[in-house]
Amino acid sequence: MQHSAVQLILQAGYVVKGVLLILLFFSIVSWAIIFYKQRYFAKADKESQQFRQAYRSNRLPNEIYQATKNLTISPIASLFRSVYTDEMHREKSETRRVIRRYGALEAAKLEKYLNFLATTGSTTPFIGLFGTVWGIMNSFRNIGAVGAASLTVVAPGIAEALIATAAGLAAAIPAVIAYNYYLSMARRMIIDMEDFAEELLDFFSKGDQ
Secondary structure (H helix, E strand, O other): OOOOOOHHHHOHHHHHHHHHHHHHHHHHHHHHHHHHHHHHHHHHHHHHHHHHHHHHOOHHHHHHHHHHHOOOOHHHHHHHHHHHHHHOOOOHHHHHHHHHHHHHHHHHOOOHHHHHHHHHHHHHHHHHHHHHHHHHHHHHHHHHOOOOOOHHHHHHHHHHHHHHHHHHHHHHHHHHHHHHHHHHHHHHHHHHHHHHHHHHHHHHHHOOO
């Protein structure tokens, strides 16, 4: 007798259903993060290009600040605004510390939520494996109860095991791919921001002279 995937899930035991619900949670949150970070990085890259154009065309800090007030996602634009509005820096060494502090905050924004993708990619296969083991255990229990190893006896437990395995991989694979992809994008922007930080240090140091 053939069963659809939905029927197999509905017929699964409470433990396997609980495993599937946990995996569904990880999967939904991971996909939400994937779509969010895609829009975030695309907008950050676009705003960074706009900031560089404004930075090259204006040499006065106030003019650059006014031209880039709406660029809230770009890490280099945010770094410039943070340093510009910070009234604590006076000497070059103090300016360097301010730039380093705000740079670390911008780097944290770029890597935000990526840890969840890493956690999903590393843990969901094992959560699915737990469901797999539990489904196989149910098959052996059914065999012991009936005293015979027929397809009708072992099929429900094997089906539970396979569904849990597939669900674990379905949650993990996109999360791992997205994590590696977005981490490389974040690192690229962080390197770009670090390069700009040196230029920014000279810019404000000259402005203070």
